[in-house]
Amino acid sequence: SSEYIKELNESGKLYLFEIYNKDFADMSTGNKNLHTLYFEALFSDQNKDKDYVFKLDGEAELFFRPKSLEKILENRKSSHEIISKRRYTEDKIFFHVPITINRVQKSATKFNAKINNVLASNRNINIVGVDRGEKHLAYYSVINQKGERLESGSFNIINGVDYQSKLTEKAKSRDQARKDWQTIENIKEMKKGYISQIVRKIADLAIKHNAVIVLEDLNVRFKQVRGGIEKSIYQQLEKALIEKLNYLVNKNETDPNKAGHVLKGYQLTAPFENFKSMGKQTGIIFYTQASYTSKIDPVTGWRPHLHLKYVNAEQAKAEICKFSKIEFVNNRFAFTYDIKVFEPNKKEYPKKTIWTICSNVERFRWNKNLENNKGGYERYADITEPLKQLFKLVNIDIKQNILEQIRTLNTKGNEKFFKDLVFYIELICQIRNTDENASDPNHKDFILSPVEPFFDSRDPQNVEKGLPQNADENGAYNIARKGIIILKKLSDLKNNKKNFEEMSWSDIYVSDVEWDNFAVEGGTSI
DSSP states (O other): OHHHHHHHHHTTSSOOOOOOOGGGSTTOOSSOOHHHHHHHHHTOHHHHHTTOSSEEOSOOEEEEEOOOSOOOBOOOSOSSOOBTTGGGSSOEEEEEOOEESSTTSOOOOSHHHHHHHHHTTOTTOEEEEEEOOSSSSOEEEEEOTTOOEEEEEESSEETTEEHHHHHHHHHHTHHHHHHOHHHHHHHHHHHHHHHHHHHHHHHHHHHHHTEEEEEEOTTSOOOSEETTEEHHHHHHHHHHHHHHHHSBOOTTOOOTTSTTBTTBOBOOSOOOOOHHHHTTEETTEEEEOOTTSSSSOTTTOOOOOOOOOOSOHHHHHHHHTTOSEEEEETTEEEEEEEHHHHSTTOSOOOSOOEEEEESOOOEEEEETTHHHHTOEEEEESOSHHHHHHHHHHTTOOTTSOHHHHHHTSOSTTOHHHHHHHHHHHHHHHOOEEEOTTOSSGGGSEEEBOSSTTTOBTTOTTHHHHTOOSSHHHHHHHHHHHHHHHHHHHHHHHHHTTOOGGGOOGGGGOOOHHHHHHHHHTTSOOO
C-alpha cells in the first residue's frame, strides 16, 4: 500500500526519487523530448495493445554528480532570478535505463534488397543530395528524377543558430585551443550539437519529399578539413544519421497505426555495424563519389579537362599546339580541344570529347602577394583583353590563324609569352571562383562556365530555372543528380530480373564517364 511505502521511506529503509525532466514541468511548452516520448510509451496502453513494442530492460544505473560551482547570479533582463550554470550548482542524481525499441520486429535481414525492390522503377522517389561545402558547413539539394529542383539550402544556420560563424570564430583561436582543454571541449560540444541538428533536418527532408539520401563517399580521396567539418566529424554525422533513420519518429503523429508514431517509427536504414561492412548503401542512404560535382557546368555538362602547368616554354608550346583551333570570334577568344588528344591513354572516353572554351569570363585568382603579402583574390573582369595584349606583344595577328602562328613562334626569348598563355588558359578553365567583396552571400562563391551559353550561378533567373545559385549548391545538386543514375541502375537491374540480394556495390557505382554522359545529355532518367 502507499502507506507502507511512505513508512519505509520515512524510516530510511526505502528511498523514493522523482523521475523528472523539463517536459514534466508545469510551464513546459512545445514538443516533448524524444526520450520523454519513449519513456511515456513504455507505460502506455497503446504499447500494451501492440504486445509491447517498447520494452523496459534491466541493468539500470544511478549516477550521482555533486555540485561543483557556487551559485552566481547572471545579469539578464528577466523577471526571475537567473543562476549561471545552474545545473552545476546543485547535487544531481541521474537515472539511466535501457529500453528495447521495436521489440516485436524480427532482425532485419536482406534489408537493402527489400528497400531496392521498393525504389526500383518508382518515379515517385525523390533524392536529397548533401555535400560538405567550401563556404558552407554543408549544403543540401532535393530534386526529382527529372532533375528538377524541389528544395535547396545551406546547413550553416539551423534553428536560428549560426554554426558556421561560431565554428569559424573558434577556428581563429585554434592555436590557443590546442593548449586550452576547456576551449577544445567547447568546440567538441558545439560540433556534437550541430550534428544532432543537421541529422534531424536531413531526416525530415527525406520524409517530406519521399526521398533517398545521397552522400559523399568518404572512402575515396578526402580532404581532411573543408568548410569547418573534418573527416571525423563528417563520419560522426553519417553514423548519427544512420542511427536516426533506424527508427525515425514524428513527434506530431498521434495515431499509433500510422508510420512515424513513436510505436511505429520509420525503419529506413539497417543497424549500424561499421563503415567498412556497410559498403555503398544502407537502406535509403547511398554513397557516391563527389568528384566533378561542384566544378561542373550544370547546363552543358562541361567540367575542367585540361590541367596545363608551365614547366618550360618547349613543353608549354607542345601542350598549346594540341588545341585543334584557337580563334578570335564574337569579340572573344575560343579554344577548341579534344579530350582524346590531351589524354590519349585513357581506357574509356565520354560520348562528347570535343569542347570549345571562351575567354569572355570573369575570374578571381588567389594572389599571395596582395594585402602586404597576406594574400587576397585578384579580379580579372574578362580574360579577352589580357589575351589580346599578350598576342600583340609577340606580333600574333588575332584575325589570322592564331594556332599556326603559335606553332611557328620561337620559344627562345618568348618564355614569358608561353608562361602567361598557359596561365590565362588555366584561368579560363577555372569554373569556380571566390568574390570576397560580393554583397550577396550566394555570389561570394560562384560558378561561371567558359562554355556557351556561359552558365553563371549569380544569374537571378536560376531560381526560376531550378539551377544552383552558388558553387556549394552546385555540389549538392550534382550529388543528388548522381542519385538519379543510381536509381536508374536499380530499375535496370529489376527489369533484367536481377536478384537484389546478389547485387554487388559495383552495380550502383557511377563512373566518371557515366557521369559525363549523363551531365551532357541533360541529366534526367526519363
